[in-house]
Amino acid sequence: MNAEILTEILGDRLISAEDQPFSTHIVVTADNLLSVCTELHSNPRTQLDYAGDITARDTGKEIILWYRLESMTIGTTLTINVTVPRDEAVVPSVQAIWPGLNWFERECYDMLGIRFEGHPDVDNPELMRILLPEDWEGFPFRKDYVPVFSGNPLHGPQETN
Amino acid sequence: MTSGILRSRRPIRAAEVGLGISITVAIIAIASAIPHLPWQLLKPLTSFVARYPLLNALANAAMVANFVALQCLGFIWLERKFAGWMQARVGPMHVGWKGLLQTVADAVKLLLKEDIVPTDADKPLFALAPYLVFVPSLLTFMVLPFTSAWVGYDLPLGALFVLSISTTSILGVFAAGWGSNNKYSLLGGVRAIAQLLSYDVPLILVMLSVVMLSGTMSLTGIVTQQEKLWNIAAHPLLMIPAFLIFLICTLAEVNRAPFDLPEAESELVSGFHTEYSGMRFAFFFLAEFANNFFSAGLAVTLFFGGWLGAGLPAAVWFTLKTLCVIFLMMWIRWTLPRLRIDQMMSFCWKVLVPASMALICAAAIAGVSH
Amino acid sequence: MVNTATTEQRHTVEVNLGPQHPSTHGVLRLLVELDGEIIVSCRPVIGYLHRGLEKMFEKRSYKQTIPFTDRMDYCASLNGNLAICQAIERLGGLQAPERAQYIRVLLCELNRIASHLVFLATYATDIGATTVFLYAFREREKCLDLMECMTGARLTYNYVRPGGIPQDLPDGFENGLNCFLDDLLKALEENDRLLTGNRIFRGRLEGVGVVSPEMAAAYGASGPVARGSGLNYDVRKTAPYEVYDRLEFDVPVYHTGDCMARYLVRIEEMRQSARIIRQCLKDMPAGEIMCKMPKIFKPPIGQAFSRTESPRGELSFYMVSDGTPNPARVHGRTPSFVHLGMLPAMLPGVKIADVIAILGSLDTVLGEVDR
Incomplete structure (x- = not known):
C-alpha cells in the first residue's frame, strides 16, 4: 500500500496522500471518513483489518484527529488526519468497523469533547466518559479549558500545580 | 555488586536438620514422659x-x-x-x-479488634453463624480416640455421629453467607453448600466401606480391629483407593486448596467470611483448623491403626500419624492451583461417587468372604 | 437483600469486581452482571488511576517527559522510556549510536523478563497456586538487582534518553547477567514441572477466554494476546526498531487463542528474551553511547509516532511538535488499555472464576490503562 494505490482507490475523497518513513499518510474530511474507512477495510489491496489508534489535539483554531490503522495481512501502516472545527467537533464513529477503537473514541470525547456520530454511547455523556469521572465538567485538552477546583476532591477538577 | 545477584538458593544446613531432629526427639520424649507423671x-x-x-x-x-x-x-x-x-x-x-x-x-x-457488623446484615444470623460452624467441629472431637482411654465420649455409633454432626456446619456457612448481606459472601456460601453436600456423599460411602470391613461403627472399635494389621495394609487393594478418596473428600470438606472455592481469595475476596472481623472471624479460622486436624485424625483412625504402634506411648503414635497426614494435606495445599466450580462438581459426581460405590460393593464382597 | 433485576425472566445479580479486589491488579472496576455463577454482561470502569499524564507532557520539555512513562507501565518502565524516546528521536531526526541501541535492547529484554515474571507470579496466584508467586519473585529479584546496578533504580528506571543512554554498562554486569540467565532458564524448567503441566492448571485455562485471530485484529490486540490467538504480530519483527533486525529470535505463536496459549507465549518469550540478551552481549560493539544533542532541544514542526513491543503488547507514542521546547501533544497507545476494551466481548457466558483467569491472562497494568 502506498500513496499511489490510495489515490487510485479513493480518488477525490482524498485531500492529500504521501509516503512517510514509517507509514502512508492521508488527509480526509470528516464527511468522507466513514466511507474511506469502510472502503479501506474491505478493499483487498489495503485490508486495514487491525485497529490501531485514535487521538486528537486542539491547536487553538481547530481540532485535528489522528487515526492509525494497520493491515495484518499486507503489513502496512496508514495514518489519517481529519480536521474538524472546534465549536462543532463531530466525526463519524468507526467503532463498528474496528470495535477496538471504541475506547479510543471514548477517550477522545473525554479529553476533547469530540462527538462520534454513531457510537453506541454517543448520546449518553456519562457512559461516554472513560478516564475522567462521569460528572466531570469540561474537556481538559481543549486549549480554553481552565481547571477550577470544585472543592470536592471526588467531583470535578482538582487543584493543580 | 555480583554478590547480591548471584545469591542462589541457600542449601539447608546440616545444623538445621540436626536441630529439627533433636527438637522432635525432645518433644517425643516429653510426650512419652506424660503418662509416667504422678497422675495418681x-x-x-x-x-x-x-x-x-x-x-x-x-x-x-x-x-x-x-x-x-x-x-x-x-x-x-x-x-x-x-x-x-x-x-x-x-x-x-x-x-x-x-x-x-x-x-x-x-x-x-x-x-x-473491633467487632464489625454490616449495617444491613441479618444480625441474628450473622452473629450465630460462627458458632454454627465452630460447634460441630468441636463436637466431632468428642468421639475422636487419641488412645483407647483418651476419648471424650466413646459412642458405639461414632462414625455415624461424626458424619451427621460435621454436615451441620454447612448451616453455619450458609448463615454467614446469607447474613452478611454481601454478594461475595453469598456466592461463597452457595459454593460452600454445593461443595460440602456433594463431597459428603463419597465421604460417607468410603467411611461405610471401612465400617463394613470392621463390623463396628465405634471409632475405638475400628482401631482395635486393626490390632494385627492396619486397615490400609490388611486390604491394600480396597483401602488405598479408599484412603485417597477420603483424603480428597476431606480436603473439600475443610475448604483447603485445591478445593478452597468457598473462600477463593482471588475471586471472592474471602468468600463467606468476607464481612467477619475480630473474634467472629477467629471462630471460622479455628473451626477450619480444628476440622483439618480432625479429618487427619479420622483418616489415621480409619486407615492407619489409630494409636496402635510399638515403643512409643499410644497418644504420641496417634499424634505423629496425624501430623504425617496433615503434612500431606499441607503439601497438596501449597502445590496445587484451585479448581473451577463445575470441574469440582463433575469430579465429585463423575469420578468420586462411582468410585466409592464400586468400593462399597468390593468391601461388601470382601466382608462376606472373611 | 441483594438487588435483583428481572431481565428476560432471568434473575441476575450485579456485582462490582473492584475497585478494591485482590485480583484486578490495581484499581479496576468490573461491573459484572451475574446469573448464578455465569456472567451475563460486563462493563469495565477505568480511570481510578488517571493522573493526566498526557496533559502533563505538554507542560514539560521533551526530556522531562521520560520519567512519566515510568509511571505508565510500572512493571516494564524501560520499554515505556524507549517508546517515548523513539518518538522524540523520530521527531527530531536523531539516531542513537549503535552501542546504545544494543544496550537499550538488552535492558528492554531484561525488563521484559522481569515483567513476565510478575505475570507468572500473579497469574499463578489468581489461579490459586500461591507457591509459584514466591518462586517467580525470587528470580525477578535477581533481575531487578541487575537493573538497579545498571540504572540505579529498581522499578522506575528513567534511563533511556533521546539520542542514546546516559551510562555505559558497569563492571561485572555481564557476569551477573549470564548467571541470572542460567538461573532463569533453570527456574523456567522448574516452573514447567510445577505449574505448566499441572492438570488442574491446564483444566482451568484451556478453552477459556478464546479470542479468534479476526477478533484480535479487529480489537487491536497485540503482544502475547495477539500471538496467543494465532496472529503472528510482533513489532520487533514486523517493524523492527533499534537493532532487532540484526538479532535472531523466534516469535512464539499459538493458535488456540485461550488463556493457556497466552500463558505459554509469555513463558516462551522469556526464553527468547534470554537468547536476545546473550546475542546482545556477544555482538555489542564498543563506542559512543550518546549522540550530539543541543542543550535546548527544539524539534521541527511535525508529527511522529513510535511503535515498540512492550511486554504487554504494542506500545506506541504519537507526538506532535509545534517548534517549541515542549511537545504540543503526546498520546500513548497502551496495550493494556486496548486489551481491557476486549473484556465486554470476551466475558459474557463464562463463569466468575474464569473472569479472573481471563483478566489475568491479559496481563493488564492499570497505571498504563489510566495514564
Missing part, C-alpha cells in the same frame, strides 16, 4: 468427678474445647513454617523463638 495424685479429684455423670461430661467437654483451641496454635505455626519452607522463605520469625508465639500474637490482635 489427682485421684481424689478424678474419682469425685467420675461420681457425677454431668460433671464428668463437663470436664470432658472442657478438655476437648481446650485441646481444640490449643492445637490450633501449634498447627497454625506449623502450617506457616511449612508454607515458608515450601515457598523458599522463612515464615514467621519475630514473635518468640522462630516465631512460635506469632499465632498467640495474632489471636490477641483478633481479640482486640
